[in-house]
Amino acid sequence: MVGVPRSKGCRTCVQRRVRCDQGKPVCGNCQKGNRDCVYSEGLKFQDEGVRLRRKYETKASFQGESSTASTTSLNLNSSSTESTTTTTEVIDHSIEVDDSPIVGTPVDSVHSLGIIVHGNSLFQFLEQNKYVDVSQHDRDALGPSASLLFDGSPLQQIISENPLSLASVRAPFGMQEQLFNVMHSNMFPPNQTNNIPEMLRSHGSWFKMLPPLMGGHHQVLDCAVRAVTLAHLGRLHGSTRCLEESRPWYGKTLKLLNKALLTEETGMAEETLASTIMLSFYEMFASDSNASWVAHAGGAGALIKARGPDAYRFGMAREMFIAYRHTIIIEACQRDQPCFLAEPEWRDLSKSIFHDLRSTGRDVHFLELFDLAEMLYDCMLDIPELLYRSKHFRSIWKAEKAHFPTLRDFIADLIERCSNLRQSFRIFYFKFKGALSKCRLSWTATLSDDPAIPIYYRFPNIFVASSVTGYWTINILLNIVLIELSKDIEPEKIGLYRAENRDSALEICRSVKYMLTSSFLGPFFIIFGLRISLTVLQDREERDWVVAKLFEIGQTHMAMASHVPGFEAGVDMPRVRAALSGSGFHGNVLEFEVDPL
Numbered sequence: 001m002v003g004v005p006r007s008k009g010c011r012t013c014v015q016r017r018v019r020c021d022q023g024k025p026v027c028g029n030c031q032k033g034n035r036d037c038v039y040s041e042g043l044k045f046q047d048e049g050v051r052l053r054r055k056y057e058t059k060a061s062f063q064g065e066s067s068t069a070s071t072t073s074l075n076l077n078s079s080s081t082e083s084t085t086t087t088t089e090v091i092d093h094s095i096e097v098d099d100s101p102i103v104g105t106p107v108d109s110v111h112s113l114g115i116i117v118h119g120n121s122l123f124q125f126l127e128q129n130k131y132v133d134v135s136q137h138d139r140d141a142l143g144p145s146a147s148l149l150f151d152g153s154p155l156q157q158i159i160s161e162n163p164l165s166l167a168s169v170r171a172p173f174g175m176q177e178q179l180f181n182v183m184h185s186n187m188f189p190p191n192q193t194n195n196i197p198e199m200l201r202s203h204g205s206w207f208k209m210l211p212p213l214m215g216g217h218h219q220v221l222d223c224a225v226r227a228v229t230l231a232h233l234g235r236l237h238g239s240t241r242c243l244e245e246s247r248p249w250y251g252k253t254l255k256l257l258n259k260a261l262l263t264e265e266t267g268m269a270e271e272t273l274a275s276t277i278m279l280s281f282y283e284m285f286a287s288d289s290n291a292s293w294v295a296h297a298g299g300a301g302a303l304i305k306a307r308g309p310d311a312y313r314f315g316m317a318r319e320m321f322i323a324y325r326h327t328i329i330i331e332a333c334q335r336d337q338p339c340f341l342a343e344p345e346w347r348d349l350s351k352s353i354f355h356d357l358r359s360t361g362r363d364v365h366f367l368e369l370f371d372l373a374e375m376l377y378d379c380m381l382d383i384p385e386l387l388y389r390s391k392h393f394r395s396i397w398k399a400e401k402a403h404f405p406t407l408r409d410f411i412a413d414l415i416e417r418c419s420n421l422r423q424s425f426r427i428f429y430f431k432f433k434g435a436l437s438k439c440r441l442s443w444t445a446t447l448s449d450d451p452a453i454p455i456y457y458r459f460p461n462i463f464v465a466s467s468v469t470g471y472w473t474i475n476i477l478l479n480i481v482l483i484e485l486s487k488d489i490e491p492e493k494i495g496l497y498r499a500e501n502r503d504s505a506l507e508i509c510r511s512v513k514y515m516l517t518s519s520f521l522g523p524f525f526i527i528f529g530l531r532i533s534l535t536v537l538q539d540r541e542e543r544d545w546v547v548a549k550l551f552e553i554g555q556t557h558m559a560m561a562s563h564v565p566g567f568e569a570g571v572d573m574p575r576v577r578a579a580l581s582g583s584g585f586h587g588n589v590l591e592f593e594v595d596p597l
Contacts (some may be wrong), residue, residue, distance in 0.1 A: 010037045056090035183229045187520040206319035218271040220256035223249050231285040274299040290563040297331040309349040332384035339384040368435040379424050390481045422478045452545040456509045468526045469511045472504040473529040505533035523557035
């Protein structure tokens with residue numbers, strides 16, 4: 001406590017330097033002289049933040065100029081009793097990053113830009129705008145706050161004009177939590193989640209459980225959160241500064257994660273799993289290589305498997321499992337291998353969680369949707385193995401000759417399994433549409449001014465949009481398998497499969513605009529839909545539209561969307577950027593072909 005006067009007399013007597021009899025409400029001296037008599041408060045709080053920020057930022061600037069330090073993080077190990085005590089009260093303990101690059105600029109150069117060094121414009125913005133909508137495409141639907149982030153966004157100006165603001169991310173954990181809250185509200189904006197039952201808000205549920213675990217309790221989780229929040233913010237606002245700031249935290253997270261995995265206690269902790277999942281999110285936002293997020297998703301899946309099914313029946317671990325299990329299935333398809341979640345003990349876990357959630361669900365009117373969401377997941381479990389068997393059918397047939405005497409018998413069995421699974425998905429789709437109609441959550445179609453895709457879809461929320469676009473994507477995938485397997489057995493059905501694939505691909509394209517109103521789930525699911533659409537669309541204008549959209553998503557939402565097989569980014573990127581920077585996209589702008597996936 002500072003600024004508390006020692007004398008117990010009134011302020012007037014203290015200023016006049018005379019003895020006060022401490023009479024109340026008015027002392028004798030003030031009563032005789034007809035003066036105002038005011039006593040000091042018992043406690044007085046004085047803001048030392050300005051002095052401390054000036055002190056430590058000047059020190060960081062000096063270290064940067066002399067090139068003798070590798071970081072601008074605050075030094076809390078001062079031998080001075082005053083500085084140690086006061087600083088601890090004002091600033092949380094920061095995570096030290098020994099090998100991080102120098103961040104910041106000399107104080108003189110900052111003042112020359114008219115910037116107040118001891119202020120923090122970035123975090124002032126975050127404090128004033130905790131809940132913001134992220135839609136750059138449909139701002140009228142998402143609310144007026146979208147104008148804060150786009151069309152000359154204050155945040156863009158703050159990031160570009162204030163070099164020292166991002167360095168402060170390393171100090172107060174309160175600011176870290178604020179940054180995390182901004183990412184959370186961007187990923188799951190209220191207008192997209194309010195009409196979704198609580199038991200279907202998987203990612204949003206476990207995200208809410210993270211803040212109590214942060215703040216220095218688990219360094220690996222703190223570093224992972226800082227890396228992801230900065231990468232998400234940088235990708236959403238096109239800030240290379242934020243993306244650069246995220247990389248040291250990503251590297252620190254990898255080191256701490258490797259250290260945590262050395263022991264069973266820390267390696268199997270929920271915080272370690274959460275950090276691993278966060279790293280896969282980071283790769284989605286920051287890396288334009290599809291292999292990067294697949295590698296981290298595979299690591300998260302391996303860790304989930306190693307912990308065993310019983311570890312996910314309650315608490316945050318259960319919420320993480322529910323949220324991430326679809327990603328594990330997609331990762332298995334990407335790796336071309338069966339998914340361990342299809343094994344009996346993991347199927348039993350999902351059924352157990354489903355029944356527990358259903359019995360405690362408060363949204364009775366949405367129980368049918370909840371049942372159908374679980375039906376969709378259960379059908380998805382069979383896809384990775386079916387794709388694996390279809391791709392390697394000759395070698396697998398040789399190992400299973402006892403059950404299938406001829407190769408034709410084996411292929412016929414694959415066709416039957418694929419057709420049955422396709423029919424199960426169709427049943428889900430029609431039941432899902434009926435349930436949406438009962439709940440008044442059906443999507444609508446609107447005319448667009450896009451010559452390539454003249455109709456756009458508008459969905460009630462991201463859950464509905466992700467479910468139906470997921471169905472269309474899976475339908476194309478299964479039809480492609482049937483086309484390849486049916487060439488010699490059922491060639492008359494190939495034309496039907498191809499026509500259905502084109503319809504599904506166009507449905508996916510019509511959903512893109514709404515899916516991009518989300519900064520996470522929407523882009524993640526639509527990326528796979530657009531990629532597989534390239535394998536079935538034959539019209540040049542439509543294919544160019546899909547490629548341009550993928551690169552738009554890569555620039556504004558998730559960098560991994562820029563990974564388009566058969567496309568040379570270094571050669572053709574200038575033309576794609578030219579197409580995206582125009583007033584509107586026209587199909588004939590791009591002059592390259594994309595090979596099938």
